[in-house]
Amino acid sequence: MRHLLSAADLSRETAIALLDSAEVMAETADRPHKKLPALRGRTIVNLFFEDSTRTRISFEAAQKRLSADVINFAAKGSSVSKGESLKDTAQTLTAMGVDAVVIRHGSSGAPHLLANRGWIDVPVVNAGDGTHEHPTQALLDAFTLRRRVYGHDSRCRGLDGLRVAIVGDVSHSRVARSNAWLLTTLGATVTLVGPPTLLPHDRSAFPVNFATNLDDVLRESPDAVMMLRIQKERMHSAFFPNEREFGLTWGLTAERFAAMSPHTLVMHPGPMNRGLEICSVAADSPQSTILDQVANGVFVRMAVMFAVLTGNEDV
Amino acid sequence: MTARTLLQAADIQRALTRIAHEILESNRGAGDLVILGIPTRGVFLAQRIAGIISNIEPGSQVPVGVLDVTMYRDDLSDNPTRSTSPSHLPVNIDGATVVLVDDVLYSGRTVRAALDALTDMGRPAVVRLAVLVDRGHRELPIRADYVGKNLPTSHSERINVRLVETDGDDLVEIVGER
Numbered sequence: 001m002r003h004l005l006s007a008a009d010l011s012r013e014t015a016i017a018l019l020d021s022a023e024v025m026a027e028t029a030d031r032p033h034k035k036l037p038a039l040r041g042r043t044i045v046n047l048f049f050e051d052s053t054r055t056r057i058s059f060e061a062a063q064k065r066l067s068a069d070v071i072n073f074a075a076k077g078s079s080v081s082k083g084e085s086l087k088d089t090a091q092t093l094t095a096m097g098v099d100a101v102v103i104r105h106g107s108s109g110a111p112h113l114l115a116n117r118g119w120i121d122v123p124v125v126n127a128g129d130g131t132h133e134h135p136t137q138a139l140l141d142a143f144t145l146r147r148r149v150y151g152h153d154s155r156c157r158g159l160d161g162l163r164v165a166i167v168g169d170v171s172h173s174r175v176a177r178s179n180a181w182l183l184t185t186l187g188a189t190v191t192l193v194g195p196p197t198l199l200p201h202d203r204s205a206f207p208v209n210f211a212t213n214l215d216d217v218l219r220e221s222p223d224a225v226m227m228l229r230i231q232k233e234r235m236h237s238a239f240f241p242n243e244r245e246f247g248l249t250w251g252l253t254a255e256r257f258a259a260m261s262p263h264t265l266v267m268h269p270g271p272m273n274r275g276l277e278i279c280s281v282a283a284d285s286p287q288s289t290i291l292d293q294v295a296n297g298v299f300v301r302m303a304v305m306f307a308v309l310t311g312n313e314d315v
Numbered sequence: 316m317t318a319r320t321l322l323q324a325a326d327i328q329r330a331l332t333r334i335a336h337e338i339l340e341s342n343r344g345a346g347d348l349v350i351l352g353i354p355t356r357g358v359f360l361a362q363r364i365a366g367i368i369s370n371i372e373p374g375s376q377v378p379v380g381v382l383d384v385t386m387y388r389d390d391l392s393d394n395p396t397r398s399t400s401p402s403h404l405p406v407n408i409d410g411a412t413v414v415l416v417d418d419v420l421y422s423g424r425t426v427r428a429a430l431d432a433l434t435d436m437g438r439p440a441v442v443r444l445a446v447l448v449d450r451g452h453r454e455l456p457i458r459a460d461y462v463g464k465n466l467p468t469s470h471s472e473r474i475n476v477r478l479v480e481t482d483g484d485d486l487v488e489i490v491g492e493r
């Protein structure tokens with residue numbers, strides 16, 4: 001694998017190989033000595049043009065576990081605020097001898113530009129671009145689901161036959177988009193649920209079902225329900241009357257959670273707006289995979305960094 | 316390209332039996348032994364050696380595990396690597412006598428990686444190396460303690476080890492111009 005730009009690009013074989021590789025990485029977490037020497041002497045720059053805590057730290061932890069040298073770049077307080085272009089920033093950094101670039105950018109498609117314009121000649125990993133994709137999040141969600149369902153018998157398996165509902169602010173969510181592609185590629189059936197104003201206008205491009213009534217969807221007891229964060233920073237017009245009404249209609253409230261099947265897993269990519277799209281009872285329940293998702297993020301990102309930097313053909 | 320058979324199934328069985336005896340002899344029994352195979356074929360050879368040992372010393376149960384060395388290789392930046400596979404240590408290896416098992420010993424770089432991997436997992440009292448075939452051309456100061464068969468080769472030749480578990484039959488052959 002040369003780059004990881006989009007979950008839609010991943011074949012079923014490649015996706016499963018990455019998840020299996022992440023299982024191997026997860027095993028090393030139980031060892032007294034957690035660090036692997038695989039990327040010793042390689043330098044990775046994390047280009048974060050957009051705020052992020054968990055994704056940046058997760059990537060950094062993954063890279064350090066593999067012994068890579070890590071340079072963190074945040075656009076705030078950098079030359080970007082002096083007007084430097086993406087091209088110049090990337091070329092400047094790679095001129096310093098960087099072996100791979102992880103990029104988070106507010107504009108959809110920025111990682112594609114970086115990978116395909118010939119500006120730089122190193123692997124590029126998309127850590128979230130605008131409202132487009134967040135492939136490592138989808139991989140860690142798939143990994144978490146697979147582990148919860150199959151436990152230690154996860155290797156070589158897809159997510160065939162599982163039903164997953166992704167709920168809330170779908171149209172602003174790169175997490176929803178990446179998951180829609182990846183979970184479907186792995187054999188799951190995905191339903192996107194939300195107010196009509198927050199669902200995609202052109203639905204033909206998505207291999208998924210759409211619904212607007214969350215209670216109807218939950219009544220069919222899906223294997224997992226993934227609550228999305230309401231992205232206030234991306235909302236520039238009124239998509240729903242007010243937060244309270246949104247929470248009552250499309251949030252995982254305590255009443256909804258109590259009525260839900262005890263076998264339905266509760267997922268959230270974080271950071272959560274507790275009390276808005278998800279109640280604390282659900283978030284802190286045994287059905288919740290939210291902290292598993294954070295822990296698994298490191299393993300999945302280790303697998304991705306290893307795959308792009310060692311040019312493994314299988315992955 | 317010609318292929319020539321060097322070891323038949325019975326030869327492989329005899330070599331493994333001898334290695335099992337040698338391991339027991341130098342270790343003075345099966346106590347504290349842990350046998351770790353290096354994927355892919357080393358794993359099955361390790362299981363066979365452990366099976367033979369438990370036949371020789373009835374009642375002894377030698378722990379057998381898997382040591383994947385992919386993440387420890389020194390050529391990760393040059394070559395497309397094979398995918399990593401899970402390691403499995405059946406017991407704590409601190410203070411144990413670990414016997415590493417691989418099919419072919421060539422440059423010695425795999426064994427170097429295996430020693431690094433072991434260091435990260437514990438501190439064995441002794442580490443030994445058993446291989447089915449030693450084909451020479453070492454690039455590192457490493458040698459095997461137990462060798463099934465020494466086969467002098469040239470760099471242009473290739474040694475194929477086929478095992479029932481992975482390939483359907485037991486065979487060692489040399490491929491190349493002779």
